[in-house]
Amino acid sequence: MSEKFTPVQKANAVLWYGICGDTNVVQSKFKAVYGHTGEKPEAPSAIEIRDWYKNFRHMGFVDVQDAVIHEEATGEHIPTDGHHHSKIGNAMSAVMNKLNTWFLDGPKIRSFHSNHMELIALEAEDMEERKKFAKEQLEHLHKWAPILKSMWFTGEAKFYIDGRVECNNLVYTKNQKPEDSVNWPHRVVRQYQPDQEPYVTVWAAMNAELFIGPFFFDGEISPESYKKTLENFVHELRQVTSSLEHPIFIHDDSKVHLSEDVTAYLERQFPHHWIGTGSTYASWPHHSPDLSPINFFLWGYIKGRIYKTPIKFNDLEELKQRIQTAFKNVTLDLLEESVEEYKVRLERVHKSKGDLVDATIYGQEVDFNQLNTWRMYAWPYV
Numbered sequence: 433m434s435e436k437f438t439p440v441q442k443a444n445a446v447l448w449y450g451i452c453g454d455t456n457v458v459q460s461k462f463k464a465v466y467g468h469t470g471e472k473p474e475a476p477s478a479i480e481i482r483d484w485y486k487n488f489r490h491m492g493f494v495d496v497q498d499a500v501i502h503e504e505a506t507g508e509h510i511p512t513d514g515h516h517h518s519k520i521g522n523a524m525s526a527v528m529n530k531l532n533t534w535f536l537d538g539p540k541i542r543s544f545h546s547n548h549m550e551l552i553a554l555e556a557e558d559m560e561e562r563k564k565f566a567k568e569q570l571e572h573l574h575k576w577a578p579i580l581k582s583m584w585f586t587g588e589a590k591f592y593i594d595g596r597v598e599c600n601n602l603v604y605t606k607n608q609k610p611e612d613s614v615n616w617p618h619r620v621v622r623q624y625q626p627d628q629e630p631y632v633t634v635w636a637a638m639n640a641e642l643f644i645g646p647f648f649f650d651g652e653i654s655p656e657s658y659k660k661t662l663e664n665f666v667h668e669l670r671q672v673t674s675s676l677e678h679p680i681f682i683h684d685d686s687k688v689h690l691s692e693d694v695t696a697y698l699e700r701q702f703p704h705h706w707i708g709t710g711s712t713y714a715s716w717p718h719h720s721p722d723l724s725p726i727n728f729f730l731w732g733y734i735k736g737r738i739y740k741t742p743i744k745f746n747d748l749e750e751l752k753q754r755i756q757t758a759f760k761n762v763t764l765d766l767l768e769e770s771v772e773e774y775k776v777r778l779e780r781v782h783k784s785k786g787d788l789v790d791a792t793i794y795g796q797e798v799d800f801n802q803l804n805t806w807r808m809y810a811w812p813y814v
Contacts, residue, residue, distance in 0.1 A: 587599060588653055590632070
């Protein structure tokens with residue numbers, strides 16, 4: 433029985449998915465490339481694309497059968513454990529980095545949801561700080577790649593009844609990324625105004641394998657309640673890590689994170705192994721929510737799942753329930769890929785001299801023509 437897709441077709445699907453991270457884009461590209469004979473080729477399913485991509489990341493082969501054939505022909509065993517994963521992952525990262533260099537002017541980061549990040553402010557000195565942070569962190573990762581899996585990204589967000597989500601210096605508005613370019617470009621000119629609708633504050637932590645949370649607060653988080661949350665987090669963290677592991681705690685420069693009690697507590701619990709204001713290891717760069725998986729993945733993903741239908745009567749309990757349900761749908765693959773994306777974003781910031789990755793400044797004009805330069809993939813990048 434003949435294979436449904438040729439090895440070249442599978443390899444191209446993996447390549448395209450590795451670049452854009454969107455199965456819909458891969459399927460459209462597949463039909464465009466392989467439909468030149470006049471027939472309408474059947475595109476691989478989203479599950480097939482992800483499975484091929486996962487196989488390649490873990491084994492170096494798109495198909496499991498290819499690995500079996502390789503073993504029979506050469507006698508070389510292809511393990512699928514974490515040790516080989518690191519080797520293959522580094523090789524694949526090198527390939528993708530080369531591709532990213534070729535297509536530097538086009539988007540090369542992943543979109544985990546349909547919501548767009550808008551920063552409230554960005555200063556000129558922030559870009560220099562971002563570039564320096566990216567360079568230093570990439571040096572750490574190049575020296576010891578497994579450190580990426582030791583990182584715990586944490587943060588809090590306000591989820592409003594009306595569909596808006598706000599983090600430190602970041603707004604997910606009720607608007608989604610456009611699905612087409614019919615009305616591009618258009619101007620987005622407005623001044624930031626705090627939302628007056630009811631909200632709940634949510635705190636969570638995640639790494640490449642699991643998350644801890646969500647923890648809920650009614651209203652704002654105070655430095656005291658934040659420290660208590662950290663104590664609860666550390667307690668749960670000790671249940672899922674061994675004494676031989678050295679997790680790296682990461683939070684941003686939110687005002688609630690800056691108290692001396694919080695800094696002292698983190699230094700006791702994660703000596704020289706935490707990132708944030710006051711750390712001896714590294715400070716999180718100002719105005720950089722687009723770098724953290726908590727922001728560019730988790731909060732946007734949760735937002736995309738909880739507001740599909742309106743929340744009536746200002747029911748904050750229903751909002752909390754929806755958030756808890758959405759967290760249960762966060763998969764291991766999403767966690768792993770979003771943490772890997774952190775490194776990709778550091779590389780993007782380093783190459784672009786500190787520029788934003790996939791966020792725009794709140795209230796400024798958006799140049800959609802520039803954001804959509806890589807038209808061959810019809811990237812939904814705004």
